[in-house]
Amino acid sequence: MEPRLCKECEKPLKGRADQKFCDDYCRNAYNNRQNADANNLVRNINNMLRRNRRILEGCIKAGEEMGKVQRQKLLQAGFDFTYHTHIYTNKKGQQYAFVYEYGWLALDEGWCLVVKRSAKD
Secondary structure: OOOOEOOOOOOEOOOOOOOOOOOHHHHHHHHHHHOHHHHHHHHHHHHHHHHHHHHHHOOOOOOOOEEEEEHHHHHHOOOOOOOOOEEEEOOOOOEEEEEOOEEEEEOHHHEEEEEEOOOOO
16 A cells, blocks of 8 residues: 655655645645635735725815716726726616725716715615
8 A cells, every 4th residue: 555645745644544734834835836826816806906996095085975087097097997896876877886985987078986985875
C-alpha cells in the first residue's frame, strides 16, 4: 500500500484514513492557491465598486441628497459605468444605476444626476 501524502507539501500523513493535509497551514495554503483566480476577480470588482462609490459620493455636496455632474468629469475621475450594484426604476420609468446607496441617472447633453438614497428608502 502506498503511503498517503499531504496534498500541499507531500509529507507522509499519519492519522485518519480520509486525511488530505498534514496541518492547517498546508490546508489553507492549498485552498488559497486553488481559489486565487476567483479571489482576484472578486477583489478587482469590489475595488472598482468602491472607487465608483467614492466618486459618486464626491459629487454631492455635504448636507444635500443630490448633485449634477458632467459624464466626462466622472470618466476623468476613473468612474466605470459598467460597475454598479443594482438598478432602480422610479414611477416615471427612469432607470437609476446604483453603487450601494449612491446612484446616477443619465440626463441630456452629457450630464448625470447623482443621488443618495436615505436609509428609510
